[in-house]
Amino acid sequence: MHMSQQEIIANYLNTHYAFFERGLKEEIASSCTIKTFKAGDVLMQSGQYFRSTMLMVSGRVKLYRENEEGGEFFMYYIESGQACALSLICAARQEASQITARAVEDTKLLLLPISMMDTLMTTYKSWYYFVLETYRQRYEELLVTIDHIAFKSMDERLERYLQTQFEKLGTSHLTMTHQEIANDLHTSREVISRLLKKMEQANKLRLNRSFIEWLG
Amino acid sequence: MHMSQQEIIANYLNTHYAFFERGLKEEIASSCTIKTFKAGDVLMQSGQYFRSTMLMVSGRVKLYRENEEGGEFFMYYIESGQACALSLICAARQEASQITARAVEDTKLLLLPISMMDTLMTTYKSWYYFVLETYRQRYEELLVTIDHIAFKSMDERLERYLQTQFEKLGTSHLTMTHQEIANDLHTSREVISRLLKKMEQANKLRLNRSFIEWLG
DNA sequence: AAGTCTGTGTGACTAAAGTCACCTTTAATA
DNA sequence: TATTAAAGGTGACTTTAGTCACACAGACTT
Numbered sequence: 143m144h145m146s147q148q149e150i151i152a153n154y155l156n157t158h159y160a161f162f163e164r165g166l167k168e169e170i171a172s173s174c175t176i177k178t179f180k181a182g183d184v185l186m187q188s189g190q191y192f193r194s195t196m197l198m199v200s201g202r203v204k205l206y207r208e209n210e211e212g213g214e215f216f217m218y219y220i221e222s223g224q225a226c227a228l229s230l231i232c233a234a235r236q237e238a239s240q241i242t243a244r245a246v247e248d249t250k251l252l253l254l255p256i257s258m259m260d261t262l263m264t265t266y267k268s269w270y271y272f273v274l275e276t277y278r279q280r281y282e283e284l285l286v287t288i289d290h291i292a293f294k295s296m297d298e299r300l301e302r303y304l305q306t307q308f309e310k311l312g313t314s315h316l317t318m319t320h321q322e323i324a325n326d327l328h329t330s331r332e333v334i335s336r337l338l339k340k341m342e343q344a345n346k347l348r349l350n351r352s353f354i355e356w357l358g
Numbered sequence: 359m360h361m362s363q364q365e366i367i368a369n370y371l372n373t374h375y376a377f378f379e380r381g382l383k384e385e386i387a388s389s390c391t392i393k394t395f396k397a398g399d400v401l402m403q404s405g406q407y408f409r410s411t412m413l414m415v416s417g418r419v420k421l422y423r424e425n426e427e428g429g430e431f432f433m434y435y436i437e438s439g440q441a442c443a444l445s446l447i448c449a450a451r452q453e454a455s456q457i458t459a460r461a462v463e464d465t466k467l468l469l470l471p472i473s474m475m476d477t478l479m480t481t482y483k484s485w486y487y488f489v490l491e492t493y494r495q496r497y498e499e500l501l502v503t504i505d506h507i508a509f510k511s512m513d514e515r516l517e518r519y520l521q522t523q524f525e526k527l528g529t530s531h532l533t534m535t536h537q538e539i540a541n542d543l544h545t546s547r548e549v550i551s552r553l554l555k556k557m558e559q560a561n562k563l564r565l566n567r568s569f570i571e572w573l574g
Numbered sequence: 575a576a577g578t579c580t581g582t583g584t585g586a587c588t589a590a591a592g593t594c595a596c597c598t599t600t601a602a603t604a
Numbered sequence: 605t606a607t608t609a610a611a612g613g614t615g616a617c618t619t620t621a622g623t624c625a626c627a628c629a630g631a632c633t634t
């Protein structure tokens with residue numbers, strides 16, 4: 143079976159953005175392009191400007207906050223059916239982004255020219271709700287993140303981090319090194335190794351070379 | 359000179375929300391109410407629901423994130439000409455708020471019934487921009503906050519905190535106790551006292567009972 | 575003036591996190 | 605198979621932050 147680019151996009155929209163109004167889907171389909179990233183690719187980098195809004199249709203993207211020395215801090219995942227909140231608004235206002243996004247799986251996005259934002263916003267109620275809801279969700283997520291770094295100690299943060307990973311990935315098998323986890327939480331490898339060891343002794347997980355099994 | 363409630367509101371809007379379209383101002387003026395808070399009053403509390411959107415016209419409000427044990431963490435100020443970002447969207451979606459807002463000066467707000475949000479959003483471009491820009495600003499502010507608690511040590515955080523206070527208040531005289539500062543940064547009074555002492559010795563400020571002079 | 579409350583200063587200690595050094599194990603590959 | 609690189613384990617130490625105890629000073633009360 144052969145599908146045109148248009149049909150493929152229409153298909154993506156029906157699968158992951160079913161809640162969009164018919165006219166909205168048509169309008170998006172007629173003027174967006176598809177962009178593909180490989181696992182590990184950087185989708186956008188601190189200081190970069192947006193020229194389009196991004197709607198994810200497959201894969202998984204990790205959002206990081208970066209500091210001056212290149213240190214990273216993991217914030218949250220974006221998955222299919224979700225938009226990059228920043229691209230929705232930075233795009234509309236032509237502002238530079240302050241975060242880094244990296245694909246952790248092969249990822250497909252729809253790119254919508256920012257020039258469409260105004261029209262979509264005022265024409266389609268489902269788009270307006272989508273934008274606001276996306277922003278609200280990300281905002282709440284950031285608040286929870288603040289809770290954790292402001293109020294919790296490293297062992298609690300690590301536990302929550304792992305829980306989030308296993309939940310999001312829908313598996314009990316996390317393929318990450320201690321060093322990578324340490325980077326995401328902006329701490330050192332030794333600290334993570336020691337805390338993981340304790341969690342293993344408490345029978346919460348099993349440690350292996352390069353991956354962790356969750357016994358939740 | 360005597361002014362009607364309507365005229366007073368029109369006046370507020372012209373002063374603090376001059377960028378609103380004429381029709382938008384009229385619509386707001388005809389259906390909003392004024393609410394007043396005294397310094398120290400709590401405007402909203404964790405878990406509460408919004409029934410209206412709030413536009414500040416005078417005073418100053420501090421936004422906190424709270425944890426289960428009642429610990430607080432200062433996030434940012436809201437001032438006249440600004441809206442509570444959460445009230446813009448929680449209102450639209452009828453969600454519970456997760457933060458606490460407290461007036462630090464006597465404060466006046468305009469309350470807009472949430473039922474108006476949809477119409478305003480689709481009818482007035484200046485409202486749509488205002489909402490998005492408000493959200494974007496708060497989002498960026500949260501990101502900066504995360505930077506600080508994730509990447510910086512307490513002395514740097516205190517320094518930035520004081521700078522923000524002096525800037526926002528537009529004075530070199532900050533009337534706060536060490537205990538209050540410690541609460542905002544979610545640390546202990548002794549830590550703040552010691553760090554302030556160091557900053558005094560470095561000639562960055564002068565310490566007094568219950569207030570601090572900035573020598574910036 | 576005596577008593578009390580609040581705000582601040584400070585030494586001594588504890589706990590948590592981060593660093594350093596060095597080792598072992600496992601996987602990859604020459 | 606021998607060699608090397610990557611991942612992880614662990615003891616010892618330093619630094620930072622938080623806690624405890626108590627002293628002291630200024631302001632306010634009676």
